[in-house]
Amino acid sequence: MAGVLIVGAGQAGASAAIALRQRGFTGPVTLVGAEPDPPYERPPLSKEYLAGEKAADRLLLRPPAFWEDRGVTLRTGVTIGAIDVRNRRATATSGEDFGYDRLIWAAGGQARRLACPGGPLAHVIRTRADVDALRAALADAPRIVIVGGGYIGLEAAAVLAKLGHAVTVVEALPRLLARVAGPEVSDWYLALHRSHGVDVRLGTGVVAIEGDERPAAVRLDGGERLAADLVIAGIGLVPEVEALRAAGADCPNGVRVDSRCRTSLPGISAIGDCALHPNPFAGGAEVRLESVQNASDMAKCAAAEILGGDGAPPYRALPWFWSNQYDAKLQTVGLSAGADARVVRGDPASGSWSLVYLRAGAVIALDCINAPRDYMGGRGLVERSVSVPPERLADPSVPLKALGEAA
Template identity: 50%
Template structure:
């Protein structure tokens, strides 16, 4: 292959070009990104970087010299506008470019509040890109009033940072409870108590109706009819896979860009990896939005583009930092029918389907997380009674 084009300069895109070179590809290699900035870490954006505890350059996954030394053409600030799968041509604002293989690593895009809610007022933010945080950070000053819309991990992390800075925070979640789609009730209860202990006004079963103000946000009317004074609004209402380019190119979509176990899309020579891609697991399909998935899947796809036949088998794990709590999650909890609570060094919640262990949420309990992760990867399930007994040494569960 004379030219491999990687479209998307996030974690997956950066991992793809690095792996391709590491695996011996010596042809032309281009990395196309919509943002005019080197590939960077996203998790610190809403934490250390927002707090001013991390310099911008420390966000970079690699310095520019790395790409120069490995002969990677960086085409940053140059979004791909169209993809012709027949002629294998990329179109962009400056013209076009042909390729032998293209890998889509377009990531995901945060869901915005509907226009009927915002009324075009200034002061609404999402948390995804460096530009998003650079726009938000000057607004985060002590004493200001923030409304967080959405009680998922992004919303909870934003609330934690805002309280640490000294803002007054109201968080609304339209579902019956926090973390309704992603975690069990005991985990939601644990984090609700944590945030209320830190002064967050949490309102569940309540959403945003409309924002009020003259040019800028001054107040918010909630779905229960109450009005609250507000200066800043954070939309933490999930994200969707960035598939516009793939859809226009006629690629098959299924909760993202549908790929087979090797990362191949429905068009020959076109691959996908990371947040934007859904892949087969068991009898269904899964799409994961996480740094570990972006890295692991990108490495497998890069090897397969160069002739490998490896099936991608995810080893899901996630994390979230809130106040002085590190939540670590191993596995996927879909299909659980029982929760086992363990009080050990910290608190952990173990998800079971019947007698089979599916996932673990560990709050300030890294040993429970590590043991749970190893058990899940090995396909082993400890007895629920042993897990529930905090006096049972965690390592004995292995």
């Protein structure tokens, strides 16, 4: 028996190997990853690891001996380049060949690079090696420009500003976090970063990075030139699905999977950042989520499907996410895209508040800033799409948990 081959030894791939064993799968499990490291977590890369507060060995998802103990063959530094669907074989770029009965594609993606002249001079933050290279360059870099005002760019801005660098964030859209959060949250983070001395430029694109071996300046589309010793691009992810596309899978934005994480290719599932899936918390629409929650929960779903086929439950995990910037701890639950109303709960000026997102009167998501009780209490409202009058949601003296229980 060739067993299960998992391509990608990141959050999703590692979780799939663990879930298969936890669910009693006794066949061979091979976990193949392109990076040299055993599976590790990425969230600290733009937080404690970048800040130098967490050592590399503390990033590991499990101790190195764990994989062998569980009978999982871990192969690091191996990149799968092609899949022969008919013969159920996957070939590494080194030429090594792996047979499989079932394949789980968990290859995540690569940081998107700036396409403008000088783009390759920018650092990115996706792998431990990226952050090691970035940290090595920091000593010589008083002025840093971060391109992209999403979570990763803003987390890096917070760390680097705290380390004493002069940080500028350049965001092409008119507000920060525009793709993931409501304007009230964007405005709050804008004020937070500015209060820490970060120069935030909104509605401005980067047209070039000037410099030879290292950056000297960033040129903006309005003609302005920002002196920069170091540039970081935090402009999103390109899903890693080329081998699947070449094998005939449908890959419009990542690889399309069904409600049990199966691609259109026989015997091949896909999970995590690379998987475009129908999500009940998006009203059944297809989404590609980049979160630890999604990677871990899709892994469980795919493992259950391998063991139980159509009898396994479809993917229905409550989405959640977090982001730490300075002393602000954001916790989100649900998916806010498609909201038709928002309610501010608590006073943003107090530093502890939440934004509640509604669609057709029902709670679909919350962003909770330094408000763990709202997050805990609000999860049930999102899980069950509870309808609550906006004035009740806006009243922070009424616990969200109580609103859920009353519904």
